[in-house]
Structure formats: structure tokens, C-alpha cells
Amino acid sequence: MPPDITPPDTAATPAAELARLFARGAAFLGARVPILGGAMSWVSERHLVAAISNAGGFGVIACGAMGPDLLAAEIAATQALTDRPFGVNLITMHPALDALIAVTLAAGVTHVVLAGGLPPGGAIRAIKDGGARVICFAPALSLARRLVRLGADALVIEGSEAGGHIGPVSLTVLAQEILPHIDEVPVFVAGGIGRGEAILAYLEMGAAGAQLGTRFVASTESIAHPRFKEAFLRAxxxxxxxxxxxxxxxxxxxxxxxxxxxxxxxxxxxxxxxxxxxxxxxxxxxxxxxxxxxxxxxxxxxxxxxxxxxxxxxAGQSVGIVAAIQPISAIIAELESQAEAALAARLARAAPPSPRE
Known part of the structure; x- marks a missing residue:
């Protein structure tokens, strides 16, 4: 299914137009809005993940170095806090990857994100055979095409603006390289995104949604230490x-x-x-x-x-946009309102001029 990138309907409201652009990614995730939480070790745990999903986005647990028993407990604790869908991020180089996949599937998690390198084909098959959807990271067009052939149900393209482990290429370049050529599966953008106008721009290029990390670290639900959050505010x-x-x-x-x-x-x-x-x-x-x-x-x-x-x-370079510690619901609402305001301005410019009296 190709992304819906038809020209905006000048008769539509900004909210309706944004919903149209959100539709593919939201349907894939089972969320109200196609905004994923980046999987950040020590930060993307039950409280933050549940808060993102409860606010209409899609939270993702960062498994990191967890073993199967610890991951099972974290999934159960998250399910106790939300009845909305969320995902689990697994590192492909983890020595217990197969066991982690089994734990995730047994818990009924709907989406598994495979990160940290090209995933083995057996891992993708096991996840899909278990009834979950597979999301993979694609750092280049050639790898994006290969991952689609391997069975990835969606892709994330993450630019070097992101926090944590990064690749060498910016999101602005990756988006131009990949979005025009991959329409078989939804593609989510990540790296340096902190405002709704940016999300809107990538949606209009063909993205299905966006992944954010840095903005969500600076939230009231984040368990990050107050000094950690304060460092974001100063940066x-x-x-x-x-x-x-x-x-x-x-x-x-x-x-x-x-x-x-x-x-x-x-x-x-x-x-x-x-x-x-x-x-x-x-x-x-x-x-x-x-x-x-x-x-x-x-x-x-x-x-x-x-x-x-x-x-x-x-921290990602979007840390400079962080101006306050906010509830997750307020962050997502702000992103939506910024995108809607940008659409309203655009639709106003595209509307035919009123006849002179």
C-alpha cells in the first residue's frame, strides 16, 4: 500500500487533513497518532511506555541488556498500566535473542522492533509466525529494500541528529534517499524531531509517522533523574x-x-x-x-x-527545543497542534481568493 500523499483538500479542516496523513501509520501501530517513543535504555521502561500509549502514541520498551525473565516482568508491569498497544525493542546481537522473542510473543506484544544491526532472517520469521509485526531500522536505501524482502512490516529511518548510538547520515538526507522509493511498508522517521511542523513535513514526503526520544525524556512520567532532565532544559x-x-x-x-x-x-x-x-x-x-x-x-x-x-x-540535537518538563499527553497534544497550525496556514494560502465586493 503506497502512502497517501495526495494534495491537501482545501475544503478539509486542518484536523481532518492531519488525520488523513496520520491514517496509515496510526492503523499500523493501532494508535491514535503515529508517534513512537524511541527505545532508550534506563528511560523507556513501564511508566514512560504506558504514558505514551495512554496519550495516543505508541510506547516501546527498551530491552537493552535485559534477560528473558526481566523482560517478561517489564512487559507485565507495562500491561498493568495500559490497555493500549505498545512495542518491545530487541537488540539483534543479544545472546538470548531467540528467548527474548519467545517471551515477547508469549506476552501478546503486538510489535517488535529489531535494532542494533541487520536482523537474522530467522528472528523476523519467528516474530511474524508468532503473530506480531516486525519493525526494523534502515540506514540506507539498499538495506531498506533488503529488509522489506526479509519480511519487515515497517521501517524506521533514523538520522545522525538522534541521541544515543547514531549512524553517519542526517535524517534530511535519509528521507530524500528512502521515502520516495519505499512504499511497500510504512516508514517512520527519527532523529532531531521536536516539533509538529517537522513531523508534518515528513508525512507530506511520504513518511507514515515519527519516532521521538529526547522530547519524551523531559516528561513528568520519565523516571530520569531531575538533574538529567534539568540538563536537557539548559542545553x-x-x-x-x-x-x-x-x-x-x-x-x-x-x-x-x-x-x-x-x-x-x-x-x-x-x-x-x-x-x-x-x-x-x-x-x-x-x-x-x-x-x-x-x-x-x-x-x-x-x-x-x-x-x-x-x-x-x-540526547539528540532536538534537546535545544526542550523548554519545559511536560506530561506526555501535553507533549503529544502540542505536536498535533503545531502540525495543525502549519496545515491551517498552508490551506489558507491554497484557498482561492475571495471575490471583491
């Missing part, structure tokens, strides 16, 4: 920067977060480890491990304990 877009790789011999997976003492120490740590490697004190493998272990536990320290100085304060 500008330019403060959300990707982690820096000092030496190509020691790859660093790019992660976008707020610059702080921790990011400065990470650079110094890489220099020290590289010097020890050059001096023959460390093998390349041992040096790589020392670099990778620097951030171990740093996200939890920031999110749960409020260590925003040395912890990892993951």
Missing part, C-alpha cells in the same frame, strides 16, 4: 555532540550526548591508552577493551543517579 542543540574517536586503530562507536566532564575525560583516556599501546604495555585487543569499558555503567549513573558531570547524558 542547546550544539551541546549534543557525538563521541570522538582519537585513533582509527581503536574504533569508537559514535554516541550522541551532551558534552560534559565525562566526554573530556574520555578523550584523555583514549590518549593514555594509546600511549600505553605504543609503549608496548598493552596489546591492541587489551587497549580496545580499556577504551570500550570507559563508559560502562555511565548511562545508568546519569539517568538514574543524576551524575550529569561524568555520566553519559545521551
Amino acid at each position: 542547546h542543540a550544539r551541546d549534543a555532540v557525538p563521541s570522538v574517536q582519537l585513533d582509527e586503530r581503536f574504533p569508537v562507536i559514535p554516541v550522541r550526548g551532551l558534552a560534559n566532564e565525562g566526554t573530556r575525560r574520555f578523550l584523555a583516556h583514549q590518549i593514555a591508552v594509546r600511549d600505553r599501546f605504543l609503549a608496548g604495555e598493552l596489546t591492541r585487543e587489551a587497549a580496545q577493551l580499556e577504551i570500550e569499558h570507559f563508559w560502562a555503567g555511565a548511562l545508568r549513573r546519569a539517568v538514574i543517579e543524576g551524575d550529569v558531570e561524568t555520566g553519559s547524558v545521551m
Whole structure:
């Protein structure tokens, strides 16, 4: 089914026109509006996920490093807080992926998001055979087409503006590369989205909806530490920067977060480890491990304990748009009203001029 991107009906109300643009993504998710919550470790847990779904969006549990028993408990706790559909994000490299899929299906979860790399075909088949829908991340058009062939029911294209682990390409480029060519399945956009006008623009390009993370972190229902949320309120877009790789011999997976003492120490740590490697004190493998272990536990320290100085304060560039800590329902309502206002202005411009008296 191709996206509905017919010209707007100038006789339609802005609300009706927005509903038309929302229709495909909302139907796929079983939600009132096609706005997904990004799966953020330590943040996207039962309270936030349920709040997003209860407000008409689509919450997604971040499984992360959870084992099957812990995930089962989190799903059950979320179901106790909402009777609306929600999803579970599973990391494809998790050693217990098959067991996590089984737990998710047994709990009756309707949508499974596979992240962290190209998912094995067996995982996609198992999810679909279990009656759930599969959502995958597509960082390029070639991979988007491959994922559709593998059986993905929907795609997310996430730009480098996003918080956390990121790819190298911005959403504005990915949208131009992918949206005109993939219409077999719904495509949701993510990365740097913080206002309804942006969502509207991508809907009109053919997107089925949008995924947001940073805006939802700064919500009253988010369990993130008050200092974590306050850091979002103080930050500008330019403060959300990707982690820096000092030496190509020691790859660093790019992660976008707020610059702080921790990011400065990470650079110094890489220099020290590289010097020890050059001096023959460390093998390349041992040096790589020392670099990778620097951030171990740093996200939890920031999110749960409020260590925003040395912890990892993951945030997207839309952090500069965050101006207040709001209830999830208010955030979604604001996004809708902004999109409707933009549509109203556009429809007014497209309307024929009134005849002169």
C-alpha cells in the first residue's frame, strides 16, 4: 500500500487533513497518532511506555541488556498500566535473542522492533509466525529494500541528529534517499524531531509517522533523574555532540550526548591508552577493551543517579527545543497542534481568493 500523499483538500479542516496523513501509520501501530517513543535504555521502561500509549502514541520498551525473565516482568508491569498497544525493542546481537522473542510473543506484544544491526532472517520469521509485526531500522536505501524482502512490516529511518548510538547520515538526507522509493511498508522517521511542523513535513514526503526520544525524556512520567532532565532544559542543540574517536586503530562507536566532564575525560583516556599501546604495555585487543569499558555503567549513573558531570547524558540535537518538563499527553497534544497550525496556514494560502465586493 503506497502512502497517501495526495494534495491537501482545501475544503478539509486542518484536523481532518492531519488525520488523513496520520491514517496509515496510526492503523499500523493501532494508535491514535503515529508517534513512537524511541527505545532508550534506563528511560523507556513501564511508566514512560504506558504514558505514551495512554496519550495516543505508541510506547516501546527498551530491552537493552535485559534477560528473558526481566523482560517478561517489564512487559507485565507495562500491561498493568495500559490497555493500549505498545512495542518491545530487541537488540539483534543479544545472546538470548531467540528467548527474548519467545517471551515477547508469549506476552501478546503486538510489535517488535529489531535494532542494533541487520536482523537474522530467522528472528523476523519467528516474530511474524508468532503473530506480531516486525519493525526494523534502515540506514540506507539498499538495506531498506533488503529488509522489506526479509519480511519487515515497517521501517524506521533514523538520522545522525538522534541521541544515543547514531549512524553517519542526517535524517534530511535519509528521507530524500528512502521515502520516495519505499512504499511497500510504512516508514517512520527519527532523529532531531521536536516539533509538529517537522513531523508534518515528513508525512507530506511520504513518511507514515515519527519516532521521538529526547522530547519524551523531559516528561513528568520519565523516571530520569531531575538533574538529567534539568540538563536537557539548559542545553542547546550544539551541546549534543557525538563521541570522538582519537585513533582509527581503536574504533569508537559514535554516541550522541551532551558534552560534559565525562566526554573530556574520555578523550584523555583514549590518549593514555594509546600511549600505553605504543609503549608496548598493552596489546591492541587489551587497549580496545580499556577504551570500550570507559563508559560502562555511565548511562545508568546519569539517568538514574543524576551524575550529569561524568555520566553519559545521551540526547539528540532536538534537546535545544526542550523548554519545559511536560506530561506526555501535553507533549503529544502540542505536536498535533503545531502540525495543525502549519496545515491551517498552508490551506489558507491554497484557498482561492475571495471575490471583491
